[in-house]
Amino acid sequence: MIEITGLVQGVGFRPFVYKLASSMGLEGTVENLNTGVRVMVNSNNESVEKFIEKIWSEAPLLSQVESVVVNEIRPLHFKDFSIITSRSLSEEITRVSPDIAVCDDCLADMEQQEHRLGYPLINCTNCGPRFSIIKGVPYDRPMTTMARFKMCKRCSIEYNDQKDRRFHAQPVACNNCGPVYSMLVNDSEIKGISDIIQRAAEIINKGGIVALKGTGGYHLVCDAMNEDAVASLRKAKEREGKPFAVMCRDIDCVNEIAFPGREEIEKLQSWQRPVLIIEGKNIVAPSVSNGLGTVGVILPYMPFHYLLFSKLNTGVIVFTSANLAEEPVITDDEEAQIKLGAIADAVVKYNREIYNRTDDSVGRFIAGEVRIMRRSRGYAPTPVKIEFDAEGVFGAGAELTSCFGLGKSKNLILSQHIGDLKNAATSEFYKNAYGRFAEMFRFKPEIVARDIHPDYLSSIFAEKLAMESKIPVTMVQHHHAHIASCMAENGINKKVIGVAMDGVGMGNDSNIWGGEFLIADLCDFTRIMHFDYVPVAGGDYASYEPWRSGLSWLIKYVGEDALNYNIPLINKTGHEKLYLYSELVGKGINTYYYSSAGRLFDAVAAITGLIHTSKFHSEAPMRLESAISPDIYSCYGYDINEEVLSFGTTIREIVYDLKTGINPEEISAKFHNTVARAIMNGIMYVSDISGISDIVLSGGTFQNRYLTEKIISELSSKKFYVYYHHNVPVNDGGLALGQVAVAAARRDTGMI
Numbered sequence: 079m080i081e082i083t084g085l086v087q088g089v090g091f092r093p094f095v096y097k098l099a100s101s102m103g104l105e106g107t108v109e110n111l112n113t114g115v116r117v118m119v120n121s122n123n124e125s126v127e128k129f130i131e132k133i134w135s136e137a138p139l140l141s142q143v144e145s146v147v148v149n150e151i152r153p154l155h156f157k158d159f160s161i162i163t164s165r166s167l168s169e170e171i172t173r174v175s176p177d178i179a180v181c182d183d184c185l186a187d188m189e190q191q192e193h194r195l196g197y198p199l200i201n202c203t204n205c206g207p208r209f210s211i212i213k214g215v216p217y218d219r220p221m222t223t224m225a226r227f228k229m230c231k232r233c234s235i236e237y238n239d240q241k242d243r244r245f246h247a248q249p250v251a252c253n254n255c256g257p258v259y260s261m262l263v264n265d266s267e268i269k270g271i272s273d274i275i276q277r278a279a280e281i282i283n284k285g286g287i288v289a290l291k292g293t294g295g296y297h298l299v300c301d302a303m304n305e306d307a308v309a310s311l312r313k314a315k316e317r318e319g320k321p322f323a324v325m326c327r328d329i330d331c332v333n334e335i336a337f338p339g340r341e342e343i344e345k346l347q348s349w350q351r352p353v354l355i356i357e358g359k360n361i362v363a364p365s366v367s368n369g370l371g372t373v374g375v376i377l378p379y380m381p382f383h384y385l386l387f388s389k390l391n392t393g394v395i396v397f398t399s400a401n402l403a404e405e406p407v408i409t410d411d412e413e414a415q416i417k418l419g420a421i422a423d424a425v426v427k428y429n430r431e432i433y434n435r436t437d438d439s440v441g442r443f444i445a446g447e448v449r450i451m452r453r454s455r456g457y458a459p460t461p462v463k464i465e466f467d468a469e470g471v472f473g474a475g476a477e478l479t480s481c482f483g484l485g486k487s488k489n490l491i492l493s494q495h496i497g498d499l500k501n502a503a504t505s506e507f508y509k510n511a512y513g514r515f516a517e518m519f520r521f522k523p524e525i526v527a528r529d530i531h532p533d534y535l536s537s538i539f540a541e542k543l544a545m546e547s548k549i550p551v552t553m554v555q556h557h558h559a560h561i562a563s564c565m566a567e568n569g570i571n572k573k574v575i576g577v578a579m580d581g582v583g584m585g586n587d588s589n590i591w592g593g594e595f596l597i598a599d600l601c602d603f604t605r606i607m608h609f610d611y612v613p614v615a616g617g618d619y620a621s622y623e624p625w626r627s628g629l630s631w632l633i634k635y636v637g638e639d640a641l642n643y644n645i646p647l648i649n650k651t652g653h654e655k656l657y658l659y660s661e662l663v664g665k666g667i668n669t670y671y672y673s674s675a676g677r678l679f680d681a682v683a684a685i686t687g688l689i690h691t692s693k694f695h696s697e698a699p700m701r702l703e704s705a706i707s708p709d710i711y712s713c714y715g716y717d718i719n720e721e722v723l724s725f726g727t728t729i730r731e732i733v734y735d736l737k738t739g740i741n742p743e744e745i746s747a748k749f750h751n752t753v754a755r756a757i758m759n760g761i762m763y764v765s766d767i768s769g770i771s772d773i774v775l776s777g778g779t780f781q782n783r784y785l786t787e788k789i790i791s792e793l794s795s796k797k798f799y800v801y802y803h804h805n806v807p808v809n810d811g812g813l814a815l816g817q818v819a820v821a822a823a824r825r826d827t828g829m830i
């Protein structure tokens with residue numbers, strides 16, 4: 079008896095075992111269990127060894143074998159080798175495959191298989207929907223939203239033929255039996271895929287907008303070269319600033335609009351098909367990236383996308399999640415019809431339900447590797463391996479860009495990207511997703527880990543869960559969680575220097591942290607150094623109104639005189655507002671102290687006139703990074719006093735540069751160089767006093783490629799060991815992993 083664990087369901091594993099065993103003349107069975115895959119064979123030791131060797135070396139591309147355990151049992155009688163029906167055996171759980179982009183074989187079948195000619199939901203054991211359609215485990219058709227589609231005779235023959243590529247492909251379907259597309263235009267319904275493709279292409283070619291049901295939710299698409307179309311889509315989405323992703327027909331089209339590197343091209347073509355943020359060429363319509371130098375690019379991943387491009391005049395379409403304002407992406411057909419029908423010229427849907435919502439995942443190439451910044455389709459719910467037992471630990475996550483995490487033995491299952499919990503609909507999505515994950519992964523909470531901020535909706539949910547389940551709560555400081563997340567992802571558990579740079583997170587002193595140098599292990603941390611505190615008035619408004627930070631930094635480091643200077647921020651703000659703000663800060667009304675790197679970047683972006691008010695989260699630091707003039711190596715001054723890192727001198731020198739006519743591009747480069755050098759200086763200081771040379775970088779500010787690459791390369795050249803994120807977001811989307819890691823480590827050492 080051989081038991082195999084890992085990602086071995088929904089990825090063509092049983093047919094692979096079947097073929098392998100048959101080719102070796104072995105007799106026995108293979109079946110899915112909810113713990114993995116079980117193989118029974120009658121054989122001698124030698125051929126079993128060979129068999130196992132091949133399981134490791136020849137396993138299907140999409141599978142990930144984690145362990146193969148052999149137990150000898152009394153011989154059973156088998157006539158041949160066969161695949162037997164799944165059965166549930168234990169409360170343990172196997173892995174659920176993420177959704178997989180359509181494979182080349184299926185695209186070829188779509189042109190030649192009689193019953194699947196042009197069938198836009200074609201799939202096989204190597205591709206197609208998984209997580210988005212799964213309601214429970216083990217992964218079998220009745221447990222998916224395909225349950226209501228009865229297979230036709232031909233599909234059923236393929237499904238039951240152990241030699242077929244569609245053998246036990248749960249969503250298997252064809253033109254005769256599977257889900258079908260339909261399209262709504264001006265209250266009339268169009269059926270038949272070729273008519274739908276033709277009409278959708280016509281609408282897009284003419285500058286219209288189409289709402290299109292995807293794998294994990296709806297998208298809105300239009301011609302990315304047509305400025306009028308993009309501008310009207312922007313208006314319709316009630317989202318004025320945030321860059322739109324674009325889908326390119328193929329790599330040639332990507333090369334036409336951007337500068338992808340080799341690793342980026344590989345990642346774009348991977349079966350996960352994330353959106354990658356790449357240096358743009360400014361060829362797509364200006365409203366796509368709205369003045370940022372980068373463009374978010376994705377390649378087609380559903381058969382429908384390929385069919386659509388075959389009829390489009392353009393090779394690049396805007397491809398943005400169909401959500402209004404900050405709400406979650408729409409998955410429900412009726413809701414799509416009402417909400418998207420009002421803004422799109424047509425709604426294209428298919429009659430298979432999306433059970434688990436996913437967004438497109440987003441990555442960016444930083445320091446030699448594509449790093450995932452938003453982890454959803456193609457990635458969730460693949461577990462992250464951790465070094466210790468985290469069974470039963472729930473990590474509630476943060477508030478913005480939220481994800482939660484569940485500990486299952488030595489794995490952390492991170493939810494898909496959920497979004498900003500301040501939005502009521504998103505908060506509802508969080509609660510629903512938790513219920514579904516808990517059921518799917520048979521999760522029984524034993525410990526709850528949450529942020530120390532008591533008002534985060536994730537914290538409130540965590541407290542309620544703990545109370546209902548009568549289990550303990552452990553609180554994890556935001557930046558400790560960031561560092562622990564990066565440690566857990568990199569499989570380390572020792573004392574490290576944690577450098578956490580981000581927007582906002584509540585500190586142990588109730589101030590708002592975000593420029594922190596910690597000495598940390600998974601259980602606890604000591605704050606050794608931090609960015610200087612600056613008072614900013616306005617509470618939550620501070621995040622969206624960088625001018626507030628700009629004025630605060632000026633007032634603190636230049637003095638009230640600065641309010642009379644002829645510099646962009648002062649000129650834009652207006653006399654009355656300037657003095658009113660200064661009075662608010664002076665009196666401490668609705669004012670908080672920030673040691674946040676995010677706010678510092680906001681301040682500099684505002685002072686240099688690159689931004690005044692943000693139209694989306696993190697816009698100010700993104701604009702500042704985008705403005706960097708290349709080949710400038712100089713720096714401003716900064717000060718380290720009593721373990722406080724102050725950018726007072728930096729601000730004064732920036733003001734001087736502005737007054738002498740230096741452009742914001744050069745200032746931005748010098749500022750980035752300064753922050754990188756100051757962080758290096760901070761790290762050297764902490765390393766000197768502690769003797770630690772393992773450096774862990776985390777927090778949203780490290781999405782800044784220029785800054786992060788500079789720091790990583792300098793640290794590496796100075797013989798430090800640097801740890802950075804790979805597949806778990808460096809921003810708050812990865813926080814739950816840190817919370818779970820901390821709680822599990824505390825439990826391990828008896829602290830809980």
Ligand SMILES: [Zn+2]
Nearest residue numbers: 181184202205
């Ligand atoms: Zn396929």
Ligand SMILES: [Zn+2]
Nearest residue numbers: 230233252255
């Ligand atoms: Zn069929």
Ligand SMILES: [Zn+2]
Nearest residue numbers: 580583778810
């Ligand atoms: Zn954070």
